[in-house]
Amino acid sequence: MxxxxxxxxxxxxxxxxxxxxxxxxxxxxxxxxxxxxxxxxxxxxxxxxxxxxxxxxxxxxxxxxxxxxxxxxxxxxxxxxxxxxxxxxxxxxxxxxxxxxxxxxxxxxxxxxxxxxxxxxxxxxxxxxxxxxxxxxxxxxxxxxxxxxxxxxxxxxxxxxxxxxxxxxxxxxxxxxxxxxxxxxxxxxxxxxxxxxxxxxxxxxxxxxxxVNQTGAYVAGGTVPTRMGNAHPSLFPYEPLPASDGEIIIIAGNDVQFSRLCAALGVPELVEDERFATNANRTKNREELRPLLEAELAKRTKAEWFEVLLAAGVASGPINTIAEGVQFADGLGLxxxxxxxxxxxxxxxxxxxxxxxxxxxxxxxxxxxxxxxxxxxxxxxxxxxxxx
Structure with a gap:
């Protein structure tokens, strides 16, 4: 039929x-x-x-x-x-x-x-x-x-x-x-x-x-996860951070990506800081690292940072509406x-x-x-x- x-x-x-x-x-x-x-x-x-x-x-x-x-x-x-x-x-x-x-x-x-x-x-x-x-x-x-x-x-x-x-x-x-x-x-x-x-x-x-990792934290680690807003329990940065005109998603999923982020922001010395040298330390000391990153991000708009960070190989992105998301995908030829x-x-x-x-x-x-x-x-x- x-x-x-x-x-x-x-x-x-x-x-x-x-x-x-x-x-x-x-x-x-x-x-x-x-x-x-x-x-x-x-x-x-x-x-x-x-x-x-x-x-x-x-x-x-x-x-x-x-x-x-x-x-x-x-x-x-x-x-x-x-x-x-x-x-x-x-x-x-x-x-x-x-x-x-x-x-x-x-x-x-x-x-x-x-x-x-x-x-x-x-x-x-x-x-x-x-x-x-x-x-x-x-x-x-x-x-x-x-x-x-x-x-x-x-x-x-x-x-x-x-x-x-x-x-x-x-x-x-x-x-x-x-x-x-x-x-x-x-x-x-x-x-x-x-x-x-x-x-x-x-x-x-x-x-x-x-x-996945949230139920895994409980059954394998005995940890009961709780609300963290936009923060990630095991990674930092992996959340929206403020640029001069609004928030942009910033992601450093490993040490190499964090190094690229610091270079793009103009603060390569942060990579050598023992508090931030590894993902575990960055996650532990996120409240000390966050203001240092925000101070640099405040120097440009979110659109400017999106262009700079992508060119540097750093995952980032605007927080779009549904309409903007569909339009973004269309712009990529998808x-x-x-x-x-x-x-x-x-x-x-x-x-x-x-x-x-x-x-x-x-x-x-x-x-x-x-x-x-x-x-x-x-x-x-x-x-x-x-x-x-």
Whole structure:
């Protein structure tokens, strides 16, 4: 049933997407970009994010638009016997099934892994939950809830202020990527053995893994990290510092980079100061080093320092708005914005971050309207059943 214009590395694979909101739809959009045929199964009221406004484009939620390109939408009410039968037929024909309902709900409809695998033993079935299938199976899986429970919010904000959430649903996105890693790994196993398998990920496990050095500090070092504002617990400088007209990010990730920074600032003698000679000492003595760096940075604007420091091989950067960030990437030739679809249906979107040397990505289908492809998909299912 594919009418895609380009063949990506996943071309020919059919994905039955029973997910909604963010983690699942983000994962399936990336699969669709790489050529998979993603069929988005929606209830009669549609994906929740269709109603998450503002902002909007042509009265459609930009939240929904940002994670649902290259998909086809079919409306199926799983409480309706005919629709449920269609959903089961779709899952039986799919290479990949992905869902993010509370654990146990899909089994009520005969759409769980065990039920689907009986008719489709090669299926790669991915389940996304908030807190796993054990004691946390009934917990609702919202990113903000996981940001709080995982400890991320305890690290975000000023030392003397209140905890803050991250500016995006970071663990939803991370879990979606973890789901895709599991899916692609399972596809590799299927290629070798012909056998499918059940891939399970959850937001809390992804969060604890994604907190990397912070959770590592606790489990390996017995240290409970706390809020440090924009400071880094193990590096200095690695934070915004004030130039003459505002703050600029300054990074010295090792001793060589610190030497380059000092030379660019005109204070090479700081490298020889025992207090600052090593990263461990710079981190320990950051309150003594910071004013020395700030005194030099105050002599130029942040734009001037950005140019000087990059030329010196020192990582630095302005603190941009989202608009400025997109424009900066465009100025580097990264072409971050792609046009999905054509004519009046065209929707600007952010480019998939992956490139392949010998495969194309696709950007041919704008995010579907609710049930836009229901008749087409039902006709395909009927034809497949007649051919079976």
């Amino acid at each position: 594919s009418d895609q214009k380009t063949a990506g590395p996943l071309a020919g694979l059919v994905v039955a997407d029973f997910s909604r909101i963010l983690a699942g739809p983000y994962a399936t959009m990336l699969l669709a970009d790489m050529g998979a045929e993603v069929i988005k199964v929606e209830s009669p009221i549609g994906d929740d994010t269709r109603t998450w406004v503002p902002p909007v484009r042509d009265e459609v939620s930009t939240y929904y638009l940002s994670i649902n390109r290259n998909k086809k939408s079919i409306v199926l009410d799983l409480k309706d016997p005919d629709d449920l039968a269609a959903a089961q037929r779709l899952a039986a024909r799919a290479d990949i099934v992905i869902e993010n309902f509370r654990p146990g709900l899909m089994a009520r409809f005969g759409l769980d892994y065990e039920s689907i695998a009986e008719a489709n033993p090669g299926v790669v079935y991915a389940s996304i939950s908030g807190f796993g299938t054990g004691a946390g199976k009934d917990y609702p899986g919202y990113d903000l809830m996981v940001q709080a429970i995982s400890g991320l919010m305890s690290l975000t904000g000023s030392p003397d202020g209140q905890p803050f959430r991250a500016g995006i649903s970071v663990f939803d996105v991370m879990t979606g990527m973890h789901a895709n890693i599991g899916i692609l790994s399972a596809l590799n196993v299927r290629h070798a053995t012909g056998k499918g398998q059940h891939v399970e990920v959850n937001l809390l496990a992804s969060a604890l893994s994604g907190l 072409a971050p914005v792609v046009e999905v679809g054509e004519g009046d249906a065209m929707v600007p979107s952010i480019r998939n971050p992956i490139t392949f040397s010998s495969s194309d990505l696709r950007y041919d289908l704008p995010p579907p309207t609710l049930g836009e492809h229901t008749d087409e998909i039902r006709a395909w299912l009927d034809a497949e059943e007649e051919d079976a």
